[in-house]
Amino acid sequence: MTNKTTSKQRELPIVTGARYLGTGITSTNTSPLTAGGGDDCNSADLISLFECPVCFDYVLPPILQCSSGHLVCVSCRAKLACCPTCRGPLANIRNLAMEKVACNVRFPCKYSGCGCPAAVLYTEKPQHEEICEYRPYPCPCPGPACKWQGSLDHIMQHLKISHQSITTLQGEDIVFLATDINLPGAVDWVMMQSCFGHHFMLVLEKREKYDGHPQFFAVVQIIGSRKEAQNFVYCLEINSNRRRLTWEAMPHSIQQGFMSAIDNSDCLVFDTSIADLFADNGNLAINVTISPREKL
Ligand SMILES: [Zn+2]
Ligand SMILES: [Zn+2]
Ligand SMILES: [Zn+2]
Ligand SMILES: [Zn+2]
Numbered sequence: 054m055t056n057k058t059t060s061k062q063r064e065l066p067i068v069t070g071a072r073y074l075g076t077g078i079t080s081t082n083t084s085p086l087t088a089g090g091g092d093d094c095n096s097a098d099l100i101s102l103f104e105c106p107v108c109f110d111y112v113l114p115p116i117l118q119c120s121s122g123h124l125v126c127v128s129c130r131a132k133l134a135c136c137p138t139c140r141g142p143l144a145n146i147r148n149l150a151m152e153k154v155a156c157n158v159r160f161p162c163k164y165s166g167c168g169c170p171a172a173v174l175y176t177e178k179p180q181h182e183e184i185c186e187y188r189p190y191p192c193p194c195p196g197p198a199c200k201w202q203g204s205l206d207h208i209m210q211h212l213k214i215s216h217q218s219i220t221t222l223q224g225e226d227i228v229f230l231a232t233d234i235n236l237p238g239a240v241d242w243v244m245m246q247s248c249f250g251h252h253f254m255l256v257l258e259k260r261e262k263y264d265g266h267p268q269f270f271a272v273v274q275i276i277g278s279r280k281e282a283q284n285f286v287y288c289l290e291i292n293s294n295r296r297r298l299t300w301e302a303m304p305h306s307i308q309q310g311f312m313s314a315i316d317n318s319d320c321l322v323f324d325t326s327i328a329d330l331f332a333d334n335g336n337l338a339i340n341v342t343i344s345p346r347e348k349l
Contacts (some may be wrong), residue, residue, distance in 0.1 A: 192305035272320035
C-alpha cells in the first residue's frame with residue numbers, strides 16, 4: 054500500500070557518515086515524505102514546523118498549543134509556567150490538524166547527528182531509537198559511578214584509561230575467579246575476555262534485587278551491538294564439590310546495559326547459599342566459554 058519506492062526517490066539526499074548537526078536537522082533522511090498528497094511541500098520545512106522552540110526535539114502527539122497557537126514539546130511543557138514563544142498561558146488546547154500531519158511524516162532519528170540515516174514514523178521512533186546503532190553507548194562497567202558515554206569505537210580506550218584495574222584474559226575458554234564473595238552489601242566483579250576478534254566483559258554482581266535476599270547475577274556482555282551479539286553464545290559454568298551449575302545464552306550487548314540483564318533475570322542467577330556450595334575459601338571460580346553461534 055505504500056508508495057515509497059516511486060518517483061519520490063529522485064530527491065534522496067546524500068547520506069554522509071558523521072555529521073554533527075545536533076538533533077533534528079533533516080538533511081540525512083533517506084526517504085523523508087510521507088503518504089498522500091503534499092508533494093510540493095519540502096519535507097525539511099515540514100519537519101521544522103514540529104521543532105520544539107526550547108529543546109529542538111520534535112513536538113509529537115498529543116500536540117498541545119498555547120492560546121495563540123504556539124507549540125512546545127511535552128517534556129519542556131512540563132517544566133514551563135508559560136508559553137516560551139509569547140509568554141501567554143499554556144492552555145490545554147489540542148492541535149488535531151498537526152497531529153494528523155505528524156502521523157504522515159517520517160521524522161529523523163534522534164541520533165541523526167551521530168550519522169543515523171533512519172527516518173521513521175513518530176509511532177516507531179522510540180522503538181527505533183532504543184535499538185539505534187548510532188546511539189551513544191554507556192560505559193559498560195556496572196554501578197552508577199561512571200557517566201561516560203560515546204561511540205563503540207571509543208569504549209576500549211575509555212576502559213583502558215578510566216578502568217585500569219580491570220584484567221583482560223585472552224582466549225575463548227577462561228576462568229573468572231571472584232574473590233571474597235561473602236563481602237557484605239552490593240559488590241561487583243568485572244573482567245575482560247578477548248577472543249574471536251571481539252572484547253567481552255564478564256560481570257558478576259551481588260545485590261539485593263529483593264530486599265533482604267542477596268543474589269548473584271553473572272552475565273557476559275559483548276563490547277558491540279546487538280547484531281554482533283547474535284553471532285556468539287556464552288556459557289558460564291560453576292563446577293565443584295560434585296555439583297554443576299550451567300547457564301548458556303547469547304551475550305548481552307553493552308547497548309542494552311547490564312541492568313536490563315538483572316532486571317529480566319536474563320543471566321546466571323543464584324543465591325548466596327548456592328554460592329557457598331561452590332565457593333572455596335570465599336572464592337568462586339566461574340568457567341567462561343565463548344563460542345561462535347552455529348549457523349543453522
Ligand atoms: Zn522541548
Ligand atoms: Zn504562545
Ligand atoms: Zn537511529
Ligand atoms: Zn567508564
